[in-house]
Amino acid sequence: MSSPRQPLNDTVAAVTQRIAERGAATRSAYLDRMAAAHREGPVRRGLACSNLAHGFAAMEGADKEALRAARAPGVAIVSSYNDMLSAHQPLQEYPAWLKKSVRRAGGVAQFAGGVPAMCDGITQGRAGMELSLFSREVIAMATAIALSHDMFDAALLLGVCDKIVPGLLIGALSFGHLPAVLVPAGPMNSGLPNKEKARVRQLYAEGRASREDLLDAEAASYHSAGTCTFYGTANSNQMVVEVMGLHLPGASFVPPNTPLRQALTEEAGRRVVALSRGASYTPVSRVLDEKAFVNGMIALLATGGSTNHTLHLVAIAAAAGIQLTWDDFSELSAVVPLLARVYPNGAADINHFHAAGGIQFLVGTLLDAGLLHEDVHTVAGFGLHRYRQEPILSDGELVWRDVPARSLDEDVLRPVWRPFAADGGLRMVEGNLGRAVIKVSAVAPEHRVVQAPARVFTGQEAFTAAFEAGELDRDVVVVIRQQGPRANGMPELHGLTPALGVLMDRGHQVALLTDGRMSGASGKIPAAIQVTPEAAAGGPIARIADGDVVRLDARAGTLDVLVAEAELAARELADAPPSEASWLGTGRELFGALRRAVGPADQGASVFGPLTPEHFGMPTHAGVPTP
Template sequence: MKPLHPKLKEITDRIIERSRPTREVYLNRIRALKQQGKVERDQLGCSNLAHGYASMPKTIKIEMQKSDVPNIGMISAYNDMVSAHQPFKDFPDWIKDEAQKFGATAQVAGGTPAMCDGITQGYEGMELSLFSRDVIAMSTAVGLSHQMFDGALFFGVCDKIVPGLMIGALSCGHIPALFVPAGPMQSGIGNKEKARTRQLFAEGKVGREALLASEMGSYHSPGTCTFYGTANSNQMMMEFMGVHLPAAAFFNPYTPMREALTRHAAAHMAQNLRSGSLKPIGEMLSEKSFINAIIGLMATGGSTNHTMHLVAMARAAGVILNWDDFDEISSIIPLLIRVYPNGQADVNHFAAAGGLPFVIRELRENGLLHDDVDTVVGHGMAAYTQEPFLDNGKLVWKDATKKSLNEDILRTYDNPFSPDGGLKLMKGNIGRGVIKVSAMKPNTFVIEAPAIVFDDQRDVLAAFERGELDGKDFVCVVRYQGARANGMPELHKLTPPLAILQDRGQKVALVTDGRMSGASGKVPAAIHMSPEALMGGGIGKIKTGDLIQFNAHTGELNVLVDAKEFDARVAPMPDLSKNTHGIGRELFAGFRSQTSSAETGAMSFGGDFA
């Protein structure tokens, strides 16, 4: 292996030093919680224990009364409305069965919500989406608060669910943890065909029946959506952080391999709890673990949502990341995969071509991944360069393929799709934001054009329908979409109309303090602008007609207005009352009122998490 890249070492040293005070406080806190007895439940009184045992079968109660039998807690995001989470229905029974074989017991400690951004896109429910992450974190902590568990297994896949589970797990970071995925659905119609139908519908050239048939041909079975959005980026990061079993992410649900991996997770946890060889998750995950997740995000062209979620997860462990770190790491990490929206393949094609073990090996061998980290399978990342196979029903891991099986999807370090990771920091007098450039065409990186300002994404769609955006270059500014204003919804509905205008030859770009879907990227979009408009950010002062300088090569984003004039402007305040009630939004008023900025994770907890 090559030595660690000097720039990566420099960035890592800076993050470690920056995080030293908060990381020390966190580690002291979780170490104080660590039970000194044989099992976690030793500290509970007899009446407390009786409540915890009451629903269990008699044989299991007998086992749970033994001080050398570990008890595994399961936190599940199961529901049968979200395709990615429906397969979790069978996991508890498999895990209870397997745990008993290895001298442990297991209980479902609690459940968390799991909403689908694909269902709520463009509607009121999307304004609950970001803060559902914090609800999931709190639900996770509630489930583990019974202090009955010596280790925990976490079942989640999609956008906010995995970050929420991780934040909750780290709040109980004194016990070991292992994340257990369910896998992607099998491939449906091609992403190019799906995108074409969406665009034709937006132009009024096909009807709703054709659109629905196309969408159902794409999202058609249990499992994660197969494009490389936030959900599949989650799964990638869990492997780069070493909290999955190696290469567990992208096997389909309801296959022998998926059941075997799930059962092995239970067996592995049980065996390691009995031997005491698995570190508590709060100690296992270091600054370098979170840096590895950023590296994976860049090498795979992952979701921009994780510029918030990774920051929030790291802060839950006392690790302080910022967008400069993402930008600098992106500059040295080559882009090794092209999966929709950065290409036409899906994650099943990517896994078949070599998958994450191939990517991890390429980075590790070339000094672009931290190897001195702890994982759920031991020290170092070597195990994550292997993939599992079933040999007469038994799991065995073998080295990943040395050669990509499809270079249109997956490439080596020496032959990347791009020398950098495709995510950049955008900054200037408008504020700080991020942009995903890995799916953009070279002629879209630079635009200097007048702003057209909107305070609601529906107004953008209406202007498009009226033809008011036709025939001119412009920068679409959509403000008051931040976490404090309306919960920071994704604005994925804007991609088709802006893409149509771009395909007609207009130069267009989007600037917003809201989010975009992890599946977007074709239209240049500076997103998560921080501070957001409601917190005094420069985006709130832009007027329609102001000239905007947008340069994704240099990361410059400025409104070309005299500095004194711009500073003196007072941002107009739109009526936000329509965002405060209905579909449960009134219940999230406290979240909106105290959330931190996007760059600090948009966390609503306050205190140490602010």
């Protein structure tokens, strides 16, 4: 049985306090700016007549009159809808539902703008993947453009996957005086079991399955509208932002094309109107404070979520004036137990997780153990306890009820007092090669320490050729460099996993070392990723030579090449990132300015500049006002 509610864990409290102290100046300056931007009542009252007329010219009927009279809250809808991507296709119907529900709540909703949404699953291994991380900044800027008209008192942000949710939030935080509710689409129904999909992928890598066999397996896995069901960055997004209080409770994993999904979407419209005025006014800058970010990190660690969030949470926090570091993740990971087994960390998919109790059970067991901050603002009201409840339809009405006090499947989801592992699914490693992130939740204990000769590549194609030629059939640390944000946009490299899995299954010690990304799809192969400094910035990874012995120790948290310090320092940098002239095609030439401006991985791989009080437009002074 679980014990009574415990006080807040000492480490959680200490990390939160250090984050607050570290970013006191930048957070204060940010909140000052948000306070200055807030005005009671419809913000469009301040527009000149010509400006305002442009803002309602295309409207009709009562909505037009309400906008003209400036008597109703204006709500912006910003959406990542497109009908190529399964996760975003359900969003097509949402604006009509939301306009109706906002109108009934006394507001007027307008579709303010669309943002791009690209799929790493499609661009994997292609040149387009080199734009993937930078698309987060484009989405942030597009969100800011959509909200820039001074017509809106609140925002509804429609998005699901990888860079889309972080980009929407970074953009919205520039308008942090506005309330904002994130509106998800939900996962597709379960298809081919993930274990079977992985088996066919590995057979194909070995040449023992045809392309048609592989396509059949993939099509049976990704088969309908909704988010992919494995626990990658898309579903990690949903997990994290719900625990941070930005979704309605229980909204993350309700499937599309169901009455409950529509009811939750419509309720988001009603709720954002309530948040926009009076005593219920709750801007997104108030929701996303230091405690909320700590809660998000803890949810990520407790579920073995996507490594991409070691970039995204840092970048989102910076937009709110908050300074997160990888040390914060590492210190929290030591006290946060692993409570979920969802593919690639287990056999279950996200629908199984949701059925076992999902986020509501997770929040409950972490709260009871003193591992989450309960005293936080959320879009559902004050206090994280609301997120212990799940939504249902009762006689056609949306209501919330308590979830069972126990997990309904402890092979998938467990309480704090009986975890899968005593510490979290992500760890940091550090040594003479710099710093890196490793996801250990899917790595067997016997594979968490690897010491083997390096084989160095600067691209996936060269690795594939060496694998197919049988050159890697031995103990090996595969080094793939010049894949960092400054080199080529930091593409995801999890297309390497099947071949590396073949080598491991042959009994070899195998690890991956890269300054690129692997995402939430990283699985059983120990992979030290997002190495910083990256090779393109002259990091030590650029001095590794074929045959150097590399030691990756996820237990001790170390990452070293076993070469004398003087010898390593004396080596020339072995290769160079793509030149401006060669970084062409698939639109890459349009992103050169972002590539030149991007910061290091441990600072979020962001292009938006240094985090200083001046960055937020105001000098620092004592106190942290609340807008």
